[in-house]
Amino acid sequence: MNEKRRAKIAVLGSINMDLMIRSAKLPLPGETVIADTKVENPGGKGANQAVAAARMGAEVTMIGCVGDDSFAEELVQNLKAEGIDTRHVTRKPNTTSGVAVVMVESSGENAILVVPGANALVGLTELEQARQVICDSDVLLMQLEVPVETVIAAAAIAREAGVPVILDPAPAPAGFPPELLNVDLICPNQTEAAALLGKPLSSLEDVIAAMPTLAEQGPRRILVTMADQGAVLFDGESVQIIPPFTIQAIDSTAAGDAFAAGLAVKLAEQATLWEAALFASAAGAIAASGAGAQTAMPNREQIETLITKQ
Numbered sequence: 066m067n068e069k070r071r072a073k074i075a076v077l078g079s080i081n082m083d084l085m086i087r088s089a090k091l092p093l094p095g096e097t098v099i100a101d102t103k104v105e106n107p108g109g110k111g112a113n114q115a116v117a118a119a120r121m122g123a124e125v126t127m128i129g130c131v132g133d134d135s136f137a138e139e140l141v142q143n144l145k146a147e148g149i150d151t152r153h154v155t156r157k158p159n160t161t162s163g164v165a166v167v168m169v170e171s172s173g174e175n176a177i178l179v180v181p182g183a184n185a186l187v188g189l190t191e192l193e194q195a196r197q198v199i200c201d202s203d204v205l206l207m208q209l210e211v212p213v214e215t216v217i218a219a220a221a222i223a224r225e226a227g228v229p230v231i232l233d234p235a236p237a238p239a240g241f242p243p244e245l246l247n248v249d250l251i252c253p254n255q256t257e258a259a260a261l262l263g264k265p266l267s268s269l270e271d272v273i274a275a276m277p278t279l280a281e282q283g284p285r286r287i288l289v290t291m292a293d294q295g296a297v298l299f300d301g302e303s304v305q306i307i308p309p310f311t312i313q314a315i316d317s318t319a320a321g322d323a324f325a326a327g328l329a330v331k332l333a334e335q336a337t338l339w340e341a342a343l344f345a346s347a348a349g350a351i352a353a354s355g356a357g358a359q360t361a362m363p364n365r366e367q368i369e370t371l372i373t374k375q
């Protein structure tokens with residue numbers, strides 16, 4: 066790619082308003098916990114990845130839906146303020162925008178409940194309207210907070226146009242059509258990889274051993290993120306471990322989104338899979354060291370500085 070041309074990323078996915086609640090510990094089922102703070106900020110796995118990719122220097126188009134409630138305008142304006150093309154963000158009448166309740170405990174661990182709202186209406190009509198954008202992109206990046214059938218159809222459009230597809234299979238689907246994983250690369254976390262396999266993966270060794278079986282489900286390349294153990298990369302032939310970056314984890318929310326965006330941007334820039342994975346790992350680490358979802362998405366300079374320092 067010409068040095069001056071920015072990578073073009075199409076992100077198809079969710080746009081949410083996050084209600085983020087911090088407390089000393091997450092509640093157990095049936096338990097009530099008094100929390101410390103509450104903030105409301107734009108989130109959604111799709112929108113988070115779009116924001117991260119834009120901050121990393123890519124030209125980003127967001128494909129998704131918002132409702133016609135009070136959040137809708139704020140969510141769209143927020144994407145525009147990040148320099149993201151929102152022409153393919155459709156406003157759905159008589160519908161609420163996606164909303165997430167994100168609970169974060171002091172260890173940085175989180176638990177999230179999502180009400181899909183308009184995200185559940187990202188369908189084949191919206192996809193057809195965005196066909197050209199997908200075909201003109203260097204990478205199509207998707208997650209699973211929008212209907213699986215739309216994700217499968219979008220991947221088919223990209224495949225036909227020779228555009229690489231990265232799928233972040235989050236949240237992990239319970240029972241999914243086999244063609245869902247017919248993509249160039251998936252980047253699940255350990256829990257999502259276990260859900261895709263249908264069996265627990267409790268250690269790094271388990272994940273390494275599971276790579277060929279995961280690959281049999283369709284993805285050409287796989288990166289499993291392992292929090293403070295780094296990431297496991299499978300390029301179709303061999304497995305490599307991406308070492309973790311040392312950071313003080315404050316909030317793991319959207320760390321996986323920063324990781325997925327990092328992969329998409331670097332692969333769109335024709336980096337090797339190893340280089341892309343390193344960049345993505347640094348992006349995820351920085352995201353986990355800050356509070357919130359989009360508020361913690363790193364820019365390119367921060368990522369490159371961390372890689373140089375490590």
Ligand code: RIB
Pocket residue numbers: 079081082083107108109110113164165167177179210318319320321322358
């Ligand atoms: O990945 C983090 C995101 O998951 C949050 O922003 C929330 O909206 C949910 O989609």
